[in-house]
Amino acid sequence: xxxxxxxxxxxxxxxxxxxxxxxxxxxxxxxxxxxxxxxxxxxxxxxxxxxxxxxxxxxxxxxxxxxxxxxxxxxxxxxxxxxxxxxxxxxxxxxxxxxxxxxxxxxxxxxxxxxxxxxxxxxxxxxxxxxxxxxxxxxxxxxxxxxxxxxxxxxxxxxxxxxxxxxxxxxxxxxxxxxxxxxxxxxxxxxxxxxxxxxxxxxxxxxxxxxxxxxxxxxxxxxxxxxxxxxxxxxxxxxxxxxxxxxxxxxxxxxxxxxxxxxxxxxxxxxxxxxxxxxxxxxxxxxxxxxxxxxxxxxxxxxxxxxxxxxxxxxxxxxxxxxxxxxxxxxxxxxxxxxxxxxxxxxxxxxxxxxxxxxxxxxxxxxxxxxxxxxxxxxxxxxxxxxxxxxxxxxxxxxxxxxxxxxxxxxxxxxxxxxxxxxxxxxxxxxxxxxxxxxxxxxxxxxxxxxxxxxxxxxxxxxxxxxxxxxxxxxxxxxxxxxxxxxxxxxxxxxxxxxxxxxxxxxxxxxxxxxxxxxxxxxxxxxxxxxxxxxxxxxxxxxxxxxxxxxxxxxxxxxxxxxxxxxxxxxxxxxxxxxxxxxxxxxxxxxxxxxxxxxxxxxx
Amino acid sequence: xxxxxxxxxxxxxxxxxxxxxxxxxxxxxxxxxxxxxxxxxxxxxxxxxxxxxxxxxxxxxxxxxxxxxxxxxxxxxxxxxxxxxxxxxxxxxxxxxxxxxxxxxxxxxxxxxxxxxxxxxxxxxxxxxxxxxxxxxxxxxxxxxxxxxxxxxxxxxxxxxxxxxxxxxxxxxxxxxxxxxxxxxxxxxxxxxxxxxxxxxxxxxxxxxxxxxxxxxxxxxxxxxxxxxxxxxxxxxxxxxxxxxx
Ligand SMILES: Cc1cc2nc3c(=O)[nH]c(=O)nc-3n(C[C@H](O)[C@H](O)[C@H](O)COP(=O)(O)O)c2cc1C
Ligand code: SF4
Ligand code: SF4
Numbered sequence: 001x002x003x004x005x006x007x008x009x010x011x012x013x014x015x016x017x018x019x020x021x022x023x024x025x026x027x028x029x030x031x032x033x034x035x036x037x038x039x040x041x042x043x044x045x046x047x048x049x050x051x052x053x054x055x056x057x058x059x060x061x062x063x064x065x066x067x068x069x070x071x072x073x074x075x076x077x078x079x080x081x082x083x084x085x086x087x088x089x090x091x092x093x094x095x096x097x098x099x100x101x102x103x104x105x106x107x108x109x110x111x112x113x114x115x116x117x118x119x120x121x122x123x124x125x126x127x128x129x130x131x132x133x134x135x136x137x138x139x140x141x142x143x144x145x146x147x148x149x150x151x152x153x154x155x156x157x158x159x160x161x162x163x164x165x166x167x168x169x170x171x172x173x174x175x176x177x178x179x180x181x182x183x184x185x186x187x188x189x190x191x192x193x194x195x196x197x198x199x200x201x202x203x204x205x206x207x208x209x210x211x212x213x214x215x216x217x218x219x220x221x222x223x224x225x226x227x228x229x230x231x232x233x234x235x236x237x238x239x240x241x242x243x244x245x246x247x248x249x250x251x252x253x254x255x256x257x258x259x260x261x262x263x264x265x266x267x268x269x270x271x272x273x274x275x276x277x278x279x280x281x282x283x284x285x286x287x288x289x290x291x292x293x294x295x296x297x298x299x300x301x302x303x304x305x306x307x308x309x310x311x312x313x314x315x316x317x318x319x320x321x322x323x324x325x326x327x328x329x330x331x332x333x334x335x336x337x338x339x340x341x342x343x344x345x346x347x348x349x350x351x352x353x354x355x356x357x358x359x360x361x362x363x364x365x366x367x368x369x370x371x372x373x374x375x376x377x378x379x380x381x382x383x384x385x386x387x388x389x390x391x392x393x394x395x396x397x398x399x400x401x402x403x404x405x406x407x408x409x410x411x412x413x414x415x416x417x418x419x420x421x422x423x424x425x426x427x428x429x430x431x432x433x434x435x436x437x438x439x440x441x442x443x444x445x446x447x448x449x450x451x452x453x454x455x456x457x458x459x460x461x462x463x464x465x466x467x468x469x470x471x472x473x474x475x476x477x478x479x480x481x482x483x484x485x486x487x488x489x490x491x492x493x494x495x496x497x498x499x500x501x502x503x504x505x506x507x508x509x510x511x512x513x514x515x516x517x518x519x520x521x522x523x524x525x526x527x528x529x530x531x532x533x534x535x536x537x538x539x540x541x542x543x544x545x546x547x548x549x550x551x552x553x554x555x556x557x558x559x560x561x562x563x564x565x566x567x568x569x570x571x572x573x574x575x576x577x578x579x580x581x582x583x584x585x586x587x588x589x590x591x592x593x594x595x596x597x598x599x600x601x602x603x604x
Numbered sequence: 605x606x607x608x609x610x611x612x613x614x615x616x617x618x619x620x621x622x623x624x625x626x627x628x629x630x631x632x633x634x635x636x637x638x639x640x641x642x643x644x645x646x647x648x649x650x651x652x653x654x655x656x657x658x659x660x661x662x663x664x665x666x667x668x669x670x671x672x673x674x675x676x677x678x679x680x681x682x683x684x685x686x687x688x689x690x691x692x693x694x695x696x697x698x699x700x701x702x703x704x705x706x707x708x709x710x711x712x713x714x715x716x717x718x719x720x721x722x723x724x725x726x727x728x729x730x731x732x733x734x735x736x737x738x739x740x741x742x743x744x745x746x747x748x749x750x751x752x753x754x755x756x757x758x759x760x761x762x763x764x765x766x767x768x769x770x771x772x773x774x775x776x777x778x779x780x781x782x783x784x785x786x787x788x789x790x791x792x793x794x795x796x797x798x799x800x801x802x803x804x805x806x807x808x809x810x811x812x813x814x815x816x817x818x819x820x821x822x823x824x825x826x827x828x829x830x831x832x833x834x835x836x837x838x839x840x841x842x843x844x845x846x847x848x849x850x
Binding site: 041045054055056057059060063064065329346351353488489490491492493494495496497499500501502503504507527528530531534535536537 | 652653775
């Protein structure tokens with residue numbers, strides 16, 4: 001009784017702090033879970049009651065996001081980043097090591113409720129892995145000695161604040177800087193420019209700059225801003241997409257950590273241009289470690305007259321920024337799913353058209369841009385469009401931040417003018433022995449050595465920034481399998497081809513990977529991939545088959561050396577099915593196993 | 605009199621009004637495009653993807669794509685049919701569809717569309733999910749095994765009945781239909797067979813309890829004529845084997 005009334009009071013306080021706004025549901029659930037370690041039915045019911053919405057709606061949000069739990073979870077929740085780059089750095093061994101030492105099953109919670117250990121999609125620390133999260137806070141450069149120390153800290157119930165700071169250290173590893181990262185930027189310079197020259201002139205500079213969306217799709221940013229500016233309505237919004245969920249990319253992390261002023265300034269310029277007074281940063285949950293610092297930066301900007309009411313003393317220039325934290329859902333990087341999530345809902349992509357520029361956040365005109373796009377826009381406002389357009393190629397102006405990871409000597413952030421060749425990048429990062437690159441992440445393309453002279457730009461190889469190197473020692477199929485599992489985990493489940501197709505594809509890849517695949521399975525993968533590509537509702541499902549389809553063309557040998565000679569292999573493995581019977585009867589003699597020969601002849 | 609805008613669908617000219625989708629315009633012109641989550645009485649959803657057509661060379665869901673003058677739309681071509689067949693196969697292996705034993709068999713939209721697109725076998729490996737049946741309601745039965753997540757019942761209950769009885773929860777392949785009560789049981793809701801939500805399911809998920817297998821094989825809704833001729837089960841009267849409430 002006493003316990004449940006304190007639970008209700010805890011939740012009431014949290015909901016109150018969020019002004020009982022249903023748009024804050026995701027933030028509320030995050031905070032409730034921080035206090036209670038998981039979201040019980042009771043907790044969900046109280047949240048629903050306080051917000052005046054149905055418990056089913058609250059639960060649909062709670063069940064959608066990976067970092068929200070509707071079953072008990074340990075007070076210390078440790079999730080290993082499970083991107084292929086973490087695997088290259090040996091994360092699986094560390095995962096088992098830690099689970100053993102803590103006496104907890106993987107994906108389980110210890111009986112005393114103290115600790116849970118599991119895995120999660122790429123946490124964006126590929127240049128300093130193996131990485132993990134503890135209660136959402138990033139752990140980097142894990143080693144066995146570090147894990148030994150963590151075991152002690154957990155067993156001693158040491159609060160996270162008292163863990164060694166260096167466990168949480170996130171370095172930026174900027175290896176090559178060009179116009180975006182290299183040149184000094186004076187806070188407020190872009191705001192002064194937009195005040196002095198007016199929104200039209202800044203838009204004109206944006207047009208001249210040729211800047212294209214740096215999130216990967218490459219839509220002309222000036223056109224997006226213009227369309228939102230023209231859209232009818234008094235209330236408009238600016239949204240910065242800092243979801244950065246594409247495995248292998250971490251450039252937005254570095255921008256938010258080291259260049260937050262530049263990003264906020266770009267958002268504020270955008271606000272002035274389109275006529276918005278409110279902006280949001282949608283920050284992926286994996287980056288919660290930087291929330292306090294970002295809030296402090298926002299506060300500093302307010303105090304310096306660079307944010308809030310009467311910016312630079314001009315009463316007509318009002319703009320503020322709020323930070324929304326995601327909770328583990330790659331699909332929420334898709335702009336319309338992101339908006340749904342910002343509204344406090346589960347992140348299912350909307351039907352487009354209408355597009356966010358006319359019907360975005362709360363159905364108001366909204367610009368959604370990537371972090372790097374806003375940073376570039378701030379520079380363009382100061383230095384001019386021609387300055388920006390002097391770098392890059394005909395169709396891809398300016399520079400691109402690449403996140404380099406995998407098999408190279410110097411992983412980190414590399415800023416290049418668009419048009420740089422893959423080969424050049426490999427040389428610069430010290431990747432001597434590359435057999436292939438996963439370009440633009442699992443949703444992008446796999447490039448074999450034959451294609452290393454291709455150029456990184458929208459005319460040739462478009463990318464949001466992920467660049468994962470596989471050297472000759474690697475089995476490409478390990479990567480493909482990792483990506484296939486990633487998409488199963490991240491599909492939102494709304495549409496048939498992605499919801500079901502990602503699972504079917506994973507099963508086929510697993511089948512080949514474990515040596516049970518045949519040529520017919522490869523053909524099946526192509527057909528299935530084609531359905532997913534053309535029939536899916538959003539970019540997630542449309543690109544999910546890319547790794548398989550690309551590697552079938554570029555690395556056929558990785559598949560072929562694993563194939564069975566038979567033309568057909570049933571998905572149902574009769575011998576494996578008999579395993580339980582053998583175990584129960586304690587039989588290990590040869591007669592207890594089916595003859596593979598006979599079996600394969602019996603099959604059609 | 606101003607000229608109505610038009611597009612072509614498999615070579616036929618289809619007039620449309622501003623704001624109409626390709627599906628709505630085709631329907632008005634009496635042309636069938638197979639579909640499951642679409643029902644003209646509700647806001648389009650675009651999740652089943654079965655109504656996919658090729659619009660100026662690009663595959664798009666006809667239920668959510670606005671019609672535009674001069675569009676060249678292709679529907680009954682092999683390339684599209686093959687994809688639709690794949691989608692139907694996915695839906696069949698995702699759930700547990702034991703057609704010969706199902707009360708809805710013969711009057712099931714899922715089954716009829718599967719026949720229409722030429723699906724002969726499920727082809728993919730079955731998932732065999734475990735989904736318990738809910739028989740807690742005095743008049744209705746929910747067999748979740750047959751649910752294809754079209755959310756028509758969700759929309760009907762929310763938009764028409766004003767009851768909000770159903771919801772979808774979970775992400776990805778774990779997405780599933782739930783009943784919106786603490787116990788998750790239909791019996792604890794004010795759901796009734798006369799609700800709109802009881803009449804829109806394109807599969808045999810939501811069924812009436814007190815009657816069953818009344819129409820002999822051979823005379824069921826889709827036994828003699830295909831769905832493009834007969835129409836959707838949800839749009840038909842009781843006597844034709846459609847709604848079986850009241
Ligand atoms: C599944 C999926 C995930 C995405 N994730 C991101 C992301 O993490 N960050 C991002 O900026 N854009 C992401 N996008 C692209 C956005 O939808 C959108 O195009 C972008 O934010 C627009 O900003 P830009 O024009 O500045 O690139 C994603 C798209 C899809 C389909
Ligand atoms: S393709 Fe479909 S199921 Fe996949 S994430 Fe997009 S909307 Fe969801
Ligand atoms: S129960 Fe029927 S109407 Fe409801 S979502 Fe499932 S298939 Fe659609």
